[in-house]
Amino acid sequence: MENEIQENNIKVYEDRVEVVYTSGGAGCMLIGGGSLLVASLFILLYIVPTSGLIRSFTGIIIGGIGLLFFGTVVLKVVGALLTGKAIYTVQDGYFKGKNKAVRINEITDMKWAGSSLKYLAIKTTNNKTIKLSSYNLVPEDKVDQVINDYVIPYATPEFKENWNKRMSNRGA
Missing domain, CATH: 1.10.287 (Helix Hairpins)
Incomplete structure (x- = not known):
């Protein structure tokens, strides 16, 4: 497997992308x-x-x-x-945390939540909410970059719309 480090927290392999802590x-x-x-x-x-x-x-x-x-x-x-350096992984159509995984084509919305330890609150097509913690070990902008580059292209139209709205409101 060829390993190409784009940035400190993002590792891109042939078969997966990982957001890792430093x-x-x-x-x-x-x-x-x-x-x-x-x-x-x-x-x-x-x-x-x-x-x-x-x-x-x-x-x-x-x-x-x-x-x-x-x-x-x-x-x-x-x-x-x-449990390893990877906090989030995108692999084989799944967005994975340390101990949970969600199919990318089942995600309808995703947002940052939590006050002391930040986590991604992921809403799925069957109205489940799955929490994937970042343990405050990786910056939000790096995770957002991986989501934009490696999750959004394979996401449902509803998730794309919700994510783009959320990201456009961030700059305002």
């Missing part, structure tokens, strides 16, 4: 999330036990929320890193 992007997510997770643990394990009632109560709330949020993010990102 080591720098993965490192930033792990260092950022890990630092905030450690800060949450520091609050819970060091600040709370040595503080008064009000400061302890506040510390438990802040540390608990931080632990739940950043612990979840770090676990999801580590899980994604352990």
Whole structure:
């Protein structure tokens, strides 16, 4: 298989196209999330036990929320890193995430969603919504480029129309 790297995050092979994360992007997510997770643990394990009632109560709330949020993010990102570099793949008429795949000719709409960890919300012809997470490891514009170049040419007219509307509204 001939490998031609067009850009940092996009790899084009003879039989597939992959959107991959870079080591720098993965490192930033792990260092950022890990630092905030450690800060949450520091609050819970060091600040709370040595503080008064009000400061302890506040510390438990802040540390608990931080632990739940950043612990979840770090676990999801580590899980994604352990399963390979490709976040999204276009192959054999399918648009694939880490653990789910959708036939391109069954997609009626696709949009970015999520606040902390971004994901693609894909609506299919049978009104199912499938979520494919990016784990914030790849830039949205690179994924949009792959969708424009390798998915849209094989998509349904409805998906093409919805995607083009969404992309034209982005610049406005």
